[in-house]
Amino acid sequence: MNYPTWSDLNNDAIVPPLGARRAPDIGSVAVMVSCEPDINFIKSTAVSPEVSPFFMSTLMTPDVCDKGFCVAGPFIGAPYAVMLLESLIAKGADKIIVIGWCGVVTDQFEVGDILLPYKAIVDEGTSCNYKVLDRKIPSSTPDLNLTDHLADHLTEREIGFQKATIWTTDAIYRETENKVAYFRKLGAQAVEMECSALFSVAAYRKVNIAGVLVVSDSVASKDWDHGFRKKRFKLARQNVCESVMAFAEKLCENE
Numbered sequence: 001m002n003y004p005t006w007s008d009l010n011n012d013a014i015v016p017p018l019g020a021r022r023a024p025d026i027g028s029v030a031v032m033v034s035c036e037p038d039i040n041f042i043k044s045t046a047v048s049p050e051v052s053p054f055f056m057s058t059l060m061t062p063d064v065c066d067k068g069f070c071v072a073g074p075f076i077g078a079p080y081a082v083m084l085l086e087s088l089i090a091k092g093a094d095k096i097i098v099i100g101w102c103g104v105v106t107d108q109f110e111v112g113d114i115l116l117p118y119k120a121i122v123d124e125g126t127s128c129n130y131k132v133l134d135r136k137i138p139s140s141t142p143d144l145n146l147t148d149h150l151a152d153h154l155t156e157r158e159i160g161f162q163k164a165t166i167w168t169t170d171a172i173y174r175e176t177e178n179k180v181a182y183f184r185k186l187g188a189q190a191v192e193m194e195c196s197a198l199f200s201v202a203a204y205r206k207v208n209i210a211g212v213l214v215v216s217d218s219v220a221s222k223d224w225d226h227g228f229r230k231k232r233f234k235l236a237r238q239n240v241c242e243s244v245m246a247f248a249e250k251l252c253e254n255e
Contacts (some may be wrong), residue, residue, distance in 0.1 A: 001065070002094040003054055005128050005129050006014065006109050006128065006132040006133070006134075009129075009130070009131070009132070009176075010206075013049055016090070016158075017086040017089065018087050018091070021122065022226045023094040023163075024058075024134070025091060026061055026070045026088070026091040026092055026093060026134055026222045027068050027069055027070060027092060027093070027252070028069075028070035028093060028094050028095055028099075028251075028252075029068065029070075029093065029095045029096075029097075029101045029190075029248050029252050030069060030070050030071070030072060030088045030093035030095070031069065031071045031072070031096075031097050031098075031099065031126045031147065031244055031245065031248050031250045032071060032072050032073055032075070032081070032084065032085065032096060032097070032099070032193070032198075033071060033072070033073035033074060033099045033100075033102065033193060033230070033241075034074055034075055034076065034081070034096045034098070034100040035073075035074055035099075035100065035101055036053075037072075038073075038074075038099055038107060038237055038240075038241055039058070039071065039073040039074050039111050041237070041238060041241050042060075042071055042241050042245060043060070045241075045242070045245075046060065047181070052168075054072055054084070055083065055084065055087070056080070056102070057073050057075055057079075057084060058072070058073070059071070060072075060136060064075050067156055067245075067248065067249045067252060068252035069248045069252050070088070070091075070093070072084055072088060073099075075194070076193060076194075076195050077170065078124040078125070078126040078127075078168065078170060078193060078194050078196070078197035078198075078199075079125075079165050080197065081124050081193075081194040081197060081198055082100075082197050082201050084128050085130075085132060085172070085201050085202070085209075086092060086097035086201065086205075087204050089207055093207070093211075094207040094208060094255075095146065095207070095208045095251055096202065096207065096208070096209045096210075096213070096233050097146075097150065097209075097210050097211070097244050097247065097248060098194070098195070098209065098210070098211035099196065099211075099212055099214070099240055099241060099244055100192055100199060100211065100212075100214075101192065101210060101213060101215075101216040102115060102191060102192040102194070102213040102214070102215055102216065102231070103154050103164065103190060103191050103192070103215070103216060103217045103218060103219050103220045104189065104190045104191075104192060104215050104220055105167065105180050105183060105184045105188055105189060105190060105191055105215075105218075105219055106184055106189050106220050107198050107218075108224050108249055109162065109164075109189065109215050109218075110136070110189065110218070111216065111217065111218065111225075111227030111232060111233050111244040112155070112214070112216065112227065112230060112232030112233045112235070112236045113160075113161075113162060113215040113236070114156075114159065114160065114161040114162070114212060114213070114215075114217060114236055114239075115161065115162055115163075115164040115166075115189070115190055115212070115214075115215065116150065116151055116161050116162070116164065116211070116212055116213075117142060117147075117164055117165070117166040117190075117195050117211050117213060118141065118144065118147060118163050118165065119139060119140075119141050119165045119166070120140050120141070120142075120165070120166040120167075120168050120195040120196035120207070120220055121138070121165065121166065121167045121168065121171045121185075121186060121188055121196060122138040122139055122140060122168060122196040122197075122200070123167055123168055123170070123182060123196070124169060124196060124197050125170060126197040126201075127140060127197050127198070127200035130168060130197075130200040130201050130203070130204040131200045131203065131204060134247070137186055139196065140195075140197075140199035140203065141198045141199055141203075141244055142195075142199050142202070142209050142210045142211055143202065143208035143209055143210060145170075146208045146209065146210040147200050147210040147211075148250050149210075149247075150210045150212065150244075150247055151163075152248045152251065153243065153246070154243055155198070155213075157176070157239075157243050157246070158255075159239050159240075159243050161242055162192055164187050164189045164230065165187045165189055165190075166188065166190050166191070166195045166196070166213070167183040167186075167188035167190070167191045167192075168191070168192060168193060168194065169191055169192075169197035170193065172193060175191060175219050177222050178191050178220050180220070182196070184220075186223075190213065190215065191219065192213060194212075197215050198211070199211075212238040212243075212244060214236045214237050214240055214241055215227075215233070215236075216228055216233060
């Protein structure tokens with residue numbers, strides 16, 4: 001029998017994020033980068049980058065980036081992503097931009113497309129610790145104002161993108177044909193492993209979050225179509241990383 005977590009949302013946890021010590025302030029803006037190749041690209045374009053360990057990931061702090069924001073990653077899966085997000089919030093972050101990859105579940109999109117999630121269907125086990133999942137189709141949303149600002153920024157840089165509904169799953173190797181069809185019928189256009197949980201935590205902690213995803217593959221049919229080595233995918237990732245870093249800098253300047 002599972003504990004009814006929805007009945008316990010107003011009670012404090014015994015273990016606070018980052019332990020009992022007061023976390024050093026890293027600034028209000030954080031970029032969470034899920035995939036290691038992308039965070040390596042960001043490091044390679046930074047001036048004299050220095051990184052510090054951050055659980056099983058790395059953290060570039062504001063004084064290192066010299067832009068007033070931090071970059072954290074990589075991460076995979078909702079529980080670990082939420083662990084990093086909670087810790088960034090404890091360090092002072094209240095505007096978070098997430099960079100990730102996704103697979104499409106419809107032929108509406110193709111490898112290398114850029115998606116901005118405006119809704120994420122909850123099919124992971126972390127969100128229930130942060131919100132009541134009382135709807136037939138439980139979902140979470142990013143901060144729509146921040147997401148719209150990110151959309152405007154991409155448009156200004158002439159980076160094409162599409163708004164999308166995301167399905168977040170825990171089991172990347174259990175994306176069956178029937179399951180894909182089910183979530184596609186519910187309105188999902190792409191699938192990944194973190195967004196719905198990150199959005200749920202951000203709402204619970206009352207911070208702003210937005211995400212941008214690059215299409216890496218397709219599970220729209222029974223045959224998996226992967227495009228990790230395609231030039232269009234690699235170029236889209238580079239454009240997203242550069243654009244989000246510029247967006248984070250702009251957010252800092254407006255503080």
